Amino acid sequence: MSNILIYPILLPFVTAAASLLLWRKPVLQQALSLAGAVGHLAACVAVFAVVRGGGIQALQVGHWPAPYGISLVADHLSALMLVVTGILGTATAVYARGELPAHLRAKSFHALFHVLLGGLSGAFLTGDLFNLYVWFEVMLMASFGLMTWGQRRSQFTGAVPYVVINLLATLLFLMGLALLYGLTGTLNMAHLHQKMLTHEARGLMTAIAFLFMAAFGIKAGMFPLFFWLPASYHTPPIAISALFAGMLTKVGVYALIRTFSLVFHHDIATTHGVLLVIAGLTMVTGVLGAAAQNTFRRILSFHIISQVGYMLLGLALWTPLALTGAVFYLVHHMIVKANLFLVSGLSRDISGTLDLNRMGGLYRAYPLVATLFFIPAFSLAGFPPLSGFWAKLLLIQASLQIEHYVVAAIAVAVGLMTIFSMVKIWIEAFWKPCPPSDVDVAEVSYSGWKIAPVCALALITLLIGIGAEPVYQLADTAARELMAPQAYVQAVLKGGHP
Amino acid sequence: MESALAIISGSMVAGGIFLLLSQNLVRMLFGLIMLSNAINLVIFAAGGLTHTKPALIKTGQTILHTAVANALPQALILTAIVIGFALLVFMFVLFYRSYETLGTVDTRQMPESDPEPDHGAGTTTTRLEHGP
Numbered sequence: 001m002s003n004i005l006i007y008p009i010l011l012p013f014v015t016a017a018a019s020l021l022l023w024r025k026p027v028l029q030q031a032l033s034l035a036g037a038v039g040h041l042a043a044c045v046a047v048f049a050v051v052r053g054g055g056i057q058a059l060q061v062g063h064w065p066a067p068y069g070i071s072l073v074a075d076h077l078s079a080l081m082l083v084v085t086g087i088l089g090t091a092t093a094v095y096a097r098g099e100l101p102a103h104l105r106a107k108s109f110h111a112l113f114h115v116l117l118g119g120l121s122g123a124f125l126t127g128d129l130f131n132l133y134v135w136f137e138v139m140l141m142a143s144f145g146l147m148t149w150g151q152r153r154s155q156f157t158g159a160v161p162y163v164v165i166n167l168l169a170t171l172l173f174l175m176g177l178a179l180l181y182g183l184t185g186t187l188n189m190a191h192l193h194q195k196m197l198t199h200e201a202r203g204l205m206t207a208i209a210f211l212f213m214a215a216f217g218i219k220a221g222m223f224p225l226f227f228w229l230p231a232s233y234h235t236p237p238i239a240i241s242a243l244f245a246g247m248l249t250k251v252g253v254y255a256l257i258r259t260f261s262l263v264f265h266h267d268i269a270t271t272h273g274v275l276l277v278i279a280g281l282t283m284v285t286g287v288l289g290a291a292a293q294n295t296f297r298r299i300l301s302f303h304i305i306s307q308v309g310y311m312l313l314g315l316a317l318w319t320p321l322a323l324t325g326a327v328f329y330l331v332h333h334m335i336v337k338a339n340l341f342l343v344s345g346l347s348r349d350i351s352g353t354l355d356l357n358r359m360g361g362l363y364r365a366y367p368l369v370a371t372l373f374f375i376p377a378f379s380l381a382g383f384p385p386l387s388g389f390w391a392k393l394l395l396i397q398a399s400l401q402i403e404h405y406v407v408a409a410i411a412v413a414v415g416l417m418t419i420f421s422m423v424k425i426w427i428e429a430f431w432k433p434c435p436p437s438d439v440d441v442a443e444v445s446y447s448g449w450k451i452a453p454v455c456a457l458a459l460i461t462l463l464i465g466i467g468a469e470p471v472y473q474l475a476d477t478a479a480r481e482l483m484a485p486q487a488y489v490q491a492v493l494k495g496g497h498p
Numbered sequence: 499m500e501s502a503l504a505i506i507s508g509s510m511v512a513g514g515i516f517l518l519l520s521q522n523l524v525r526m527l528f529g530l531i532m533l534s535n536a537i538n539l540v541i542f543a544a545g546g547l548t549h550t551k552p553a554l555i556k557t558g559q560t561i562l563h564t565a566v567a568n569a570l571p572q573a574l575i576l577t578a579i580v581i582g583f584a585l586l587v588f589m590f591v592l593f594y595r596s597y598e599t600l601g602t603v604d605t606r607q608m609p610e611s612d613p614e615p616d617h618g619a620g621t622t623t624t625r626l627e628h629g630p
Binding site: 130134137140141144145148151153156157159160163164167168170171174175177178179181182183 | 518523526530533534537540541543544545546570571574577578581584585588589592593595596599600605608609
């Protein structure tokens with residue numbers, strides 16, 4: 001029992017409610033929102049520290065013994081995800097303070113933002129499938145509001161497919177849940193793990209597993225279910241799209257990793273075999289899609305898809321090393337991708353546009369912004385010694401280890417294509433001389449609100465790259481817990497096991 | 499009874515998907531409503547249909563003495579109905595606002611989302627048009 005697990009969920013909701021009470025006091029509301037984001041980060045770090053010190057933590061909400069009540073569980077994977085959520089939440093909250101004009105930050109913006117953070121934390125902490133569904137809906141509601149924040153025309157054309165396809169995904173998830181409950185009589189994931197060990201209806205279980213794969217696959221932007229993502233992620237304000245790019249698809253990946261290690265482990269050859277093919281296709285289509293784009297945020301959006309492919313690859317290969325790679329990749333990618341979206345905002349402030357044809361000369365005019373782009377971009381592409389290099393290295397090593405040479409070749413090729421895209425942005429936006437055009441390169445003096453979060457995230461990327469060993473150790477521990485879930489099951493069900 | 503419910507929810511899912519595939523936002527909305535109700539029926543059927551009493555404990559007693567119906571699927575459906583309703587209301591508003599902004603409910607006539615919206619340069623001049 002560890003009450004600390006409730007704080008990463010509770011704090012954002014308290015902040016959201018309190019910020020609504022301060023509806024008419026925008027300055028106080030803003031201060032409260034920033035304090036809430038920092039508090040959430042502190043709570044996440046506290047959970048992480050407790051998990052580091054004492055292993056897997058479980059909290060039975062309301063003292064209802066598992067599997068009857070709702071369990072909150074934090075293992076190393078959850079704790080790592082929480083810390084990254086806290087970091088990105090704080091970074092984007094600070095950036096939003098610099099980006100959005102006061103009238104767009106007033107009223108309910110902060111409430112939606114913190115509800116989203118609370119929903120994310122809940123999804124990472126819950127040990128119950130129906131509860132996971134509820135957290136998904138909480139996130140969705142908040143993200144729908146944020147997706148259309150500002151209400152420009154393009155946001156509606158992006159939001160309509162986003163809303164419809166995400167609703168469809170949650171409905172599929174709910175249907176899978178219902179059938180799973182019908183077959184096993186439980187929705188507690190640890191309890192499901194035990195039931196699966198002895199369940200006879202394996203064919204039906206595999207069918208349900210694919211329902212879950214489709215539902216979480218839509219969320220994660222998996223091939224061929226990703227079309228909503230590049231249609232919508234470039235439309236909202238920068239801070240919001242950075243938070244979405246860093247977190248939302250990764251919740252889908254997290255849910256896939258969680259369910260396909262803890263629950264659906266009965267037929268690894270089928271489920272993970274299909275996942276392997278999908279992962280390869282996701283990587284390739286994402287990176288090819290990016291090559292065809294010519295605007296900053298759309299290239300980045302397509303790269304989310306190809307990177308999700310790498311993470312799925314780690315899950316699909318199903319060896320300890322591959323899972324370690326997947327967890328490492330998740331941590332690295334969330335920070336780098338959110339940062340790239342934030343940098344795209346900095347460059348838009350200078351050029352007035354994100355159309356690469358009309359950009360240029362940023363390196364000469366703003367070397368600092370160029371450096372801040374360089375670090376996450378080439379980390380994404382996998383340059384040593386940045387964080388992306390280690391993540392890719394682990395995954396390629398894992399696929400070579402079990403002699404999946406084709407997969408390793410695809411991973412290397414997609415990495416090369418990623419370099420191509422990043423170099424394209426680098427040359428077009430930063431290196432080539434500024435094209436004579438209708439948009440003036442404005443004299444911009446950056447407020448610390450915008451520069452600070454970008455610098456902080458770039459620094460974290462550097463630290464993960466240079467000090468890869470501790471992060472590797474953490475990812476390795478997380479992967480071991482996932483491969484052998486007995487400790488997880490024990491932590492949840494100890495005591496009142498029926 | 500189970501097979502009847504299975505057929506009903508199956509045809510509702512089919513109808514919902516058919517409506518979702520149309521180009522009209524209003525029909526898509528109806529499709530999603532149908533789908534979410536179909537899935538509530540699936541939860542109901544998957545929970546096991548039995549002809550027994552509701553799970554009520556008589557006054558003065560602390561535990562149940564007779565076999566009763568499983569109350570959990572009903573709780574799940576209630577939660578799902580509430581959440582589904584909230585989402586549908588949001589979607590209704592979103593579709594209405596996008597009809598107001600874009601002037602059409604036909605998804606084929608909606609403009610391709612702009613490649614990348616340009617904003618004014620600099621923090622001070624960042625413009626986001628406000629809806630009408």
